[in-house]
């Protein structure tokens with residue numbers, strides 16, 4: 001808990017503000033560009049078919065969630081709190097909804113990024129939700145640390161691509177979560193196929209003794225959906241079917257808690 005003691009009063013307020021949320025799940029990876037936002041967005045939309053779901057984009061300097069969901073709206077205010085944007089049946093909060101334009105760079109040092117995440121956690125009208133899914137930026141520093149210390153997710157889902165370079169970083173993320181006493185729900189291998197290979201995610205899960213949640217193959221329909229602002233699970237295709245098993249495993253994990 002060191003480093004957040006100075007914010008103790010604020011932390012209590014933030015936790016009170018989040019008290020209507022049932023399960024909190026963060027999606028993380030050590031390496032960038034492996035598919036965290038893809039997983040977070042599609043997991044949230046899948047869960048939102050039957051549950052009340054909020055999705056928080058905790059990537060402050062390069063927020064991508066709005067782009068993946070085709071959101072152009074800004075956050076509005078009500079009673080001194082920010083109101084999430086409603087899209088595909090869920091509540092979405094991204095720092096991008098506070099920016100003038102999507103090309104505007106956020107050039108901040110770590111403590112300011114953490115402060116911005118705390119502002120979103122504490123000053124959004126989250127309401128009653130079954131799930132809060134958090135899309136993290138890559139790495140094991142500011143944003144993941146703030147989310148783990150303050151939000152205290154029920155668990156993290158780790159995304160990796162099959163290659164060794166990504167798997168090494170995925171193991172680092174898993175060990176960070178374990179050190180912070182946040183359970184690892186499991187590992188997803190993304191972009192499986194001829195180009196990056198297959199098996200690295202499953203091996204990492206085995207090495208770490210955590211569940212292997214499944215693989216998502218490298219498929220241009222997935223990047224195409226993201227570019228269109230429509231999650232791939234909402235389109236009828238073989239890639240969307242496979243993701244259902246991953247969602248089921250995550251749901252089974254939270255249902256047990």
Ligand SMILES: Nc1ncnc2c1ncn2[C@@H]1O[C@H](COP(=O)(O)OP(=O)(O)OP(=O)(O)O)[C@@H](O)[C@H]1O
Nearest residue numbers: 032033034035036037038191217218219222223226
């Ligand atoms: N299985 C897949 N097949 C094809 N394209 C994919 C797949 N998964 C992700 N992509 C594409 O790869 C790019 C990176 O994915 P994404 O933005 O989800 O990664 P990320 O881990 O969130 O990246 P960052 O570290 O920058 O936050 C995006 O253009 C996305 O549409």
Ligand SMILES: [Mg+2]
Nearest residue numbers: 036037059064
């Ligand atoms: Mg991302």
